[in-house]
Amino acid sequence: MSSSYSIATIPGDGIGKEVIPAGREVMEALAAASGGALHFTFEDFGWGGDWYRAHGEMMPADGLEALRGKDAILFGSAGDPHIPDHITLWGLRLKICQGFDQYANVRPTRILPGIDGPLKRCAPGQLDWVIVRENSEGEYAGVGGRVHQGHPIEAATDVSMMTRAGVERIMRFAFNLARSRPRKLLTVVTKSNAQRHAMVMWDEIALQISKEFPDVAWDKELVDACTARMVNRPASLDTIVATNLHADILSDLAAALAGSLGIAPTGNIDPERRYPSMFEPIHGSAFDIMGKGLANPVGTFWSVVMLLEHLGEAEAARQVMEAVEHVTANPSLHTRDLGGSATTEQVTRAVCEHIAGTRQRLAA
C-alpha cells in the first residue's frame, strides 16, 4: 500500500533557505528508500523578507488558501535585519499559526548521542522532555494599545488574554500527550502567586482536567522555579505545559541545555486536524551565518520526524530519527555550533545515505 502526502515548504528568511531544502532532500531520500510505499509532492512558497520588499507584505492576503489543502507545512524561519520583528513575525508565522488555529506548540528536547550539553551532571537519558506551549492566546494574544505616543503621559498595555476554552483545550492536549509517554508525568507551569486572575484560572482548569486523567501523575511549578529545576533536577520533568510566554522562554533554555539551538524542533499543531499543522526548527534566521553552509540542519530534520509522526508514519519517523542520531554520534559530522566543522551539505548527505542504507540493510 502506498501513502501520498502533499507538503508545503516555506523556507522564509536567512538560513531557512538552506535548512528547508535540506529537509526536503531527506524526505525525498526517505520516499526513495520506501520502494514506493511513501510519496511526497512538494510546493514551495517564497514568502518572507524578500517577498515583503517586492509586495509590501510577508505573504499574500489569500496565502492561507494555498496552504489549506496541504497535509503539512515545513517552515524555515521569519526574520530580516531590515524589517521590524513584529512585521516578520505577525505577517507570516503567526498569521499561519493563528489562521489555522494551531493552538498546541510542541517542543521535544533530548540530548542526542554525541552531543555535549552544558549540564555536566546530567547522564544521557535524564533529560527527555516535551514542552507544550499554548500557542493561540495568553500574553501574545495581541490585545493592548498605546496612547499619547512621545508625551510624558504616554501609556502602553499588553494584556494577557486567557479563555476557559483556550486553557481547557491546551490542558487536555498536554494531559493526553503525557499519557502517551512512558512516564505519564505532567508538570503544569504557572505564576499564580503573582498573577492572580488569569493564572489562577489556569491552575483551577489544570486541576479540573486532571480528573479526566487519573493515570497521569502531575504537579505544579512556578515558572521561575522551573528554570532552576530544569538545570538542577532535569530527570524530575517529563511533559511540561506552560503559557505562550512562559513556554517561549523555557523552551529556549531547554534547547540550550540540549546542546544547541540548531538541533531543536517544534510543531505547531491543530489537534483537531481541521487545518494543516506546521513544523519548524526553533532557531531563527541567523543572518550571521547565512549563505556560508554553516547552518545545522538537524533541527529541521527532527521537525521532519515530528511531521511524519503527525501524519501517522511512525516507522518512517523512526527511520529519520535513527539516521539523525547516527549522524550526531559522529563528531566529524558536527556543524560549527556544536564545535565541529561539517557543512550543512555534509550532514544532509550523511543522513540521506543512512536512510538509503536502511533499506539495503533490511533487504540483506
Ligand code: ATP
Ligand atoms: P531571528 O531574529 O530570526 O529570531 P536570530 O538571527 O536572532 O533569529 P537565532 O536563530 O535566534 O538567530 O540564533 C542565534 C544564533 O545562534 C545565530 O546568530 C547563530 O549564530 C546560531 N544558530 C542558530 N541556529 C543555528 C543553526 N541551525 N546552525 C548553526 N548556528 C545556529
